[in-house]
Amino acid sequence: MKADWIAVDWGTTRLRAWAMGPDGVRAEAASDEGMGRLDRAGFEPALLRLIGGWLGSGVTPVLACGMVGSRQGWHEVPYRQVPCAPVAAGALAAVPVQDRRIAVQIVPGLAQSVPADVMRGEETQIAGALTLHPGFDGAVCLPGTHSKWAQVSAGEVVSFQTFLTGELFALLSEQSVLRHGLSEGWDDSAFDAGLAEGASRPERLMALLFRLRAEGLLSGLSGAAARSRLSGLLIGAELAAARPWWLGLPILLIGADRLCGLYARGLAAQGATARVLPATDCTLAGLALASGALKGAAA
């Protein structure tokens, strides 16, 4: 099995690749050789370990998005400035390689000057979402370690905002004093209560966190309920701070099913409806768009 071209999503912790043919995905592979584990010389070998079997006798185009294009990545690619289309075929950056069987290009990330913000990888997913929903105008939310909210209009990313929600949840639930009172398991009503509190009183977030620990000690709050309420508090505070991005607008959520489900539930509690798109579909559609493989779609 040989690939016509290869799509790559190369983030901080994961490397994922898809062998693309005329009818879409022909094979896929993944490894944990994310940007964070590699020095500059390590990227090409890591890529070849994953995709070597898909290469033919000619030159196979490889198109990558994500942190691979950052200063700590394989090859630093300057950001494009919003407002702009999320990806533009003409703006791809070629990466010098040793192996003549591949021609590697990286999709540039986006930057916003005021207030300062950056994204690498999400622009490709937003482009894919617009391919899947042509003419979409509204808010695109990409929940995750670093959640992004983007205002999309007339095919362009107008502005965006990053939230540390996922990273805060991981740090607080795994490394702070709260970890002593948290356990696996899930409690929808505790999530809903936390979400309502975080969304309606985000200015009190700093005061609401330790209460999880205190209720565990004093009134037997279960570990699952405490963990669910913490998730609700943080997502609720994000939704409150992101309200200017979504209030009264159509909303697309791009990401993992489970996490998008929590955001959709939270938005519903705030009176908003969101449509969920699988992250991989968006990534592949965005890379296909950037590669020009979708006829006439490349900007």
Next chain:
Amino acid sequence: MKADWIAVDWGTTRLRAWAMGPDGVRAEAASDEGMGRLDRAGFEPALLRLIGGWLGSGVTPVLACGMVGSRQGWHEVPYRQVPCAPVAAGALAAVPVQDRRIAVQIVPGLAQSVPADVMRGEETQIAGALTLHPGFDGAVCLPGTHSKWAQVSAGEVVSFQTFLTGELFALLSEQSVLRHGLSEGWDDSAFDAGLAEGASRPERLMALLFRLRAEGLLSGLSGAAARSRLSGLLIGAELAAARPWWLGLPILLIGADRLCGLYARGLAAQGATARVLPATDCTLAGLALASGALKGAAA
């Protein structure tokens, strides 16, 4: 040198002890054998390693405060419920010991039912502050890993609130993505700017954190300025959430000079004046009060 009695501040990470005589402190010692590093059987040996040289032929009273009285500590001591005096001599809990040269007692922490909150150790410092400032009515703030704000009136702790500010600062500055853009050094104006932003727009805290990283990448925000602004943002958000505790009231700050200085600076920017008391003075005054060593002062 023998001690009349021994004062002990036993927290999660540190063990500190003072040999007390008729005129106050005669010697002091400290180790890193905090509660977090000891199992139940390890407490008495850890204490004796530190204070063994201060023991005479009779029984020396040892009075301890802090996490040593928690469920994970040497001996669990039930909380006292606010509103109540911060310490009460009659409420000390005796700890069974092997070594007959010591008689160990622990000061109980305080609990509040609604909203749930707990403290262990700070009650002793508050009691000490009231000894140093008899008749004080107002707000007592104890900045630290887990900052506490207490409403004190007529010699009692009426209510209190814990904030994870110090722990959040440590996690974000040392372990989150923000660490890449932070460095040692200090920038007062960046702290002031962060404080103003955090205090006036606490509901936007979730949106303001990642900006530190983005400004480092896009506009060369220095590591020292980013770290100072992060500190300001978090302390500002705490001051905003704690406003009901301090607005219009006299304020005492108990803690390390440097940290109390930041809180005093932040409060001043919010139009409030705070008096700073050294933490050790308060701890020793509180333990002396609890021990009954201050004549007539024990409740």
